[in-house]
Amino acid sequence: MARRQILLLTLILLFPLALLAALGWRLAEDEQAEVQQQLHDAFGQQLSDVDRLIAGYFQQRERELLELADSIPLQPSQIRERIRREPGIRQIFVLDFEGRVAHPLLGSALNDSERQFLVQFSQVVIDRDLVRLAHPQQDEPNGGDDRQSHPSASHGWYSWFWGHGANIVFWHRRESGQIVGILLERSRWIADVIAALPETQSAKIASPPSAATSSSSVERDDDLIDDVRIRLLDSHGSIVYQWGRYEPSESASPFVDVGLSSPISSWRLQYLVADERLSVARPKSAYFNVLTGTAAAAVALVLLSIVFYREYAREMTQATQRVNFVNQVSHELKTPLTNIRMYADLLECDLERMETEEASDALKRLKVIVSEGQRLSRLIVNVLTFSRQQRRQLSIHPQPANVDDVIAACLDQFGPALREKQIVGSFDGSAKQRVNVDVDAFEQILVNLLSNVEKYAADGERFQITSRQTVDRTTIIVADEGPGIPQRHRDHVFELFYRVSDTLEDVPGTGIGLSVARELARLHGGDLVLEDSDRGARFRVELHTPSADNEGQS
């Protein structure tokens, strides 16, 4: 019993705590996700700033190159001269309106650079892709990733892979339909791109001397730079450039990873952040709050439940003590009560023998003592049965007996008290088989019912007891013609301590008699019920009473 209560208490305690912790945890997780997103956005913003710087560089080059491509005279000597003057340009080539290479023209006098260009690039580039740029009407849907410009545009960037990585060509279609392509010097534009990157004081790799303007957003987040690393990766995924004080491990994965804009869209920018940095930025406090909150609630609940449990345990102990006390007192009452009853009985015998007038007067008074002694005995038996019921020690021990004999004995016991109130009883008994029944328990049931008759039936009224028996059941009905039990009390009369007191204030009682009687009947595999009747109270006792004779034979 106590273990069940502790279990219940633990459940009551654990459930809200678990709920609280789960809710708090989820809240903290949401918050963390939000913060992560914010960080992600902030870092992404930094990367886009970097990307914009690079894009800005290429836009600037685009303007210069467009002017160059539009204005350059297409004589080979002029072109060669221009290449020589511009270190950022590796080669300039011209395609005629049919897409054939017009310069450098195979078969003409070519310098080394031109020859190399033709060998390396002609098949790959000119035949396939750039021709299509020049003649958009021939364009077919092509998923090629390397085409960077819209075919219908008159100029644009074109990049492809060759050798050590991406090569970039600026092309321009002149009014004449000729296409002028400018292949940029790879090392040069990479250096320019790096130079365009924001300079940071914590840069590990020496920045190019022509430092580009620092991004304001990077400056703003200078404190972040300490624990971050931004990487610029080429199309092969090798690091071209990186800065930031943070040294990520080999396996570190980028917190943010974005591709660059055209024309080097195969390049990537990665933002790596130290875990410590992230965890600092992460709302650890939220988890801490959840934990402390839950712990505080747990402590409060535990303390509260300890207080309640102690209170409860104290009350239980007190209740047990009270039951034990009543039990003890009832036991202590037994010896004096036995003496009172025995000597009253003996005195009754003596007075009956005297047969004088004085004796018969005294006898009347003595009979009150005798019947009250019996009442007190019944009360004690009820209290003890009740106390046993409370301690769950109530059980029955059927022995062979005759039910009608027991009823007759009970009626005999109640005779004087009933005669005193001039209550007339009739007994219609037909339970004459010897059956297995706990005589004491059955007697107690019957005594409680008769005691109710005695208490509630008015003077001069009648009551009937009927007993019936089937193979293994005995039914006894005790019906009186008293005031009966009001409808609203009927469902409650068997409840412990329930008393129909508002209408019958002067009737003494403890409110345990019927409860105990029902319990005993149920232990007997039967029941005690209040039946509907026109008049008075009508109780039916059902008992499971296997035949004792059959048992003897078997």
Next chain:
Amino acid sequence: MKVLVAEDDPLIRKAVAEVLADEGYRVLEASDGQTALDMFTEHAPDFVCLDVMMPRVNGYDVCRRLRDEDTNIPIIFISAKSEEVDRVVGLELGADDFIVKPFGVKELVARIRAVTRRCGRSKPAESESSFMMGDLEVLPLELRARRGESVIELSLRDVKLLKLFHEHRGIVLDRITISDRVWGEDYFPNSRTLDQHVSRLRKRIETQPERPSLIRTVHGAGYRYDG
């Protein structure tokens, strides 16, 4: 029939002894368990009433030791302990019945008679066979008499009294003889007690108690049964 009553409460012991004596038993009283055992050895009673809670040797132990000596002797426990455990222990030890305090004289008498009947059944004695007195059949072992369908409960003393009259049919029995034979030589009931007993017995066994046909009063001499 000798009954040993072992009970430490002197008032209860006295009352029980008185009731038993009135029923027609010879009563031995013991105030503790050890005395009870000693008296059992010395007097060999026919049955025993034992209180459970007694000084020196408690009722359960007395019961156990009595059972070792005599397996058949009827034993009734008298106890304030109505807890089932105690009841079960008592019955398992071989007690024949259990009288739970608080009890009255009627309950005590009923239990005593029931146990007497049971032990009478278990050892049928040749002298205890039933006999007829007019239309009344007396069943000594049953402590009952029967007239037609009706059954009359009798005490041991009633049976003794009826048997005495039956064995001395037609002979006037004076009060001293009756007293000696029915109450015992060491007991001196005053003549009133005897007359009252006869009077109460008549009320139960005679068809017309005011004009008795079985036990007739012989004025100045005693009583007589004419058969």
